[in-house]
Amino acid sequence: xxxxxxxxxxxxxxxxxxxxxxxxxxxxxxxxxxxxxxxxxxxxxxxxxxxxxxxxxxxxxxxxxxxxxxxxxxxxxxxxxxxxxxxxxxxxxxxxxxxxxxxxxxxxxxxxxxxxxxxxxxxxxxxxxxxxxxxxxxxxxxxxxxxxxxxxxxxxxxxxxxxxxxxxxxxxxxxxxxxxxxxxxxxxxxxxxxxxxxxxxxxxxxxxxxxxxxxxxxxxxxxxxxxxxxxxxxxxxxxxxxxxxxxxxxxxxxxxxxxxxxxxxxxxxxxxxxxxxxxxxxxxxxxxxxxxxxxxxxxxxxxxxxxxxxxxxxxxxxxxxxxxxxxxxxxxxxxxxxxxxxxxxxxxx
DNA sequence: TAGGCCATCTGGTCCT
DNA sequence: AGGACCAGATGGCCTA
Numbered sequence: 001x002x003x004x005x006x007x008x009x010x011x012x013x014x015x016x017x018x019x020x021x022x023x024x025x026x027x028x029x030x031x032x033x034x035x036x037x038x039x040x041x042x043x044x045x046x047x048x049x050x051x052x053x054x055x056x057x058x059x060x061x062x063x064x065x066x067x068x069x070x071x072x073x074x075x076x077x078x079x080x081x082x083x084x085x086x087x088x089x090x091x092x093x094x095x096x097x098x099x100x101x102x103x104x105x106x107x108x109x110x111x112x113x114x115x116x117x118x119x120x121x122x123x124x125x126x127x128x129x130x131x132x133x134x135x136x137x138x139x140x141x142x143x144x145x146x147x148x149x150x151x152x153x154x155x156x157x158x159x160x161x162x163x164x165x166x167x168x169x170x171x172x173x174x175x176x177x178x179x180x181x182x183x184x185x186x187x188x189x190x191x192x193x194x195x196x197x198x199x200x201x202x203x204x205x206x207x208x209x210x211x212x213x214x215x216x217x218x219x220x221x222x223x224x225x226x227x228x229x230x231x232x233x234x235x236x237x238x239x240x241x242x243x244x245x246x247x248x249x250x251x252x253x254x255x256x257x258x259x260x261x262x263x264x265x266x267x268x269x270x271x272x273x274x275x276x277x278x279x280x281x282x283x284x285x286x287x288x289x290x291x292x293x294x295x296x297x298x299x300x301x302x303x304x305x306x307x308x309x310x311x312x313x314x315x316x317x318x319x320x321x322x323x324x325x326x327x328x329x330x331x332x333x334x335x336x337x338x339x340x341x342x343x344x345x346x347x348x349x
Numbered sequence: 350t351a352g353g354c355c356a357t358c359t360g361g362t363c364c365t
Numbered sequence: 366a367g368g369a370c371c372a373g374a375t376g377g378c379c380t381a
Binding site for chain 2: 366367368369370371372373374375376377378379380381
């Protein structure tokens with residue numbers, strides 16, 4: 001009897017749940033991907049019913065005093081059918097609210113994903129990575145506004161990627177479409193260290209990259225590492241060992257300290273329509289002294305086609321996996337506006 | 350198969 | 366009392 005009422009309530013709740021779910025979650029639910037759900041509710045009910053029976057038999061057991069150790073503390077209020085019923089209903093309502101609350105949280109997170117640099121419908125950032133990237137992004141933007149100077153691309157990307165996992169780092173790098181050549185000071189000695197105009201084929205800058213994690217002994221792995229090997233691979237003997245702080249020349253002693261364990265990213269929209277070079281391209285002298293590659297989740301040898309760049313001639317993204325990636329200008333008007341402002345900053349500095 | 354990520358349930362705490 | 370928030374536990378899915 002009680003059971004049938006509860007089942008009815010649960011089915012009602014189930015309907016509510018469908019309404020509360022976001023489309024993606026509804027889809028998941030429909031596929032039976034969700035967690036415990038109603039099944040657990042049933043388990044809970046079963047458990048409660050057992051408890052109820054225990055309560056009812058409590059007095060008898062006390063007389064026995066053998067089968068179960070006596071409970072300490074205040075005697076539990078007897079779970080009458082009515083109480084049990086109320087408890088169950090309350091619990092189900094609480095569950096529904098909690099689900100709803102979490103859906104709201106996820107919606108907010110999804111909104112955040114969309115305004116953070118690298119948004120990909122196909123390759124969603126995890127929650128934690130989204131928060132890290134957002135934090136880095138905010139930090140990087142703040143630095144730009146505060147200093148009025150444009151960071152060099154590499155520092156910028158590194159700031160964005162600080163503390164991010166390797167896959168996310170690759171995603172960001174892919175989104176920004178880094179051009180490894182820009183990291184070669186010798187080749188671009190006269191080029192200004194700011195970002196290229198929209199549509200520019202590459203970003204000329206220098207290579208000030210330095211891993212704070214290595215130089216300052218900051219905590220890193222698995223997150224927070226800015227080890228160059230995280231983003232690119234330097235050939236043995238290449239001269240860029242020492243690392244410099246992010247935003248070369250921007251960070252000052254009294255400036256806001258960048259939280260070591262976290263990451264800073266800034267996605268300057270698809271501006272970095274620079275070129276990704278295939279590693280397979282015939283090696284130039286530059287290639288011999290410096291190579292760049294971003295490994296995606298254990299990419300590299302035999303792994304995923306990592307993001308490569310090593311001074312080749314292919315101006316396209318090559319094997320970079322950027323499916324579904326949206327540049328910053330792939331979003332709302334607001335974002336485009338913001339992007340334009342960023343470009344202005346970079347061009348003016 | 351292990352580990353990462355996620356959705357959900359649950360009980361506790363705080364607040365209204 | 367009831368709602369919001371939180372953290373721990375659990376189990377499913379996915380990928381390397």
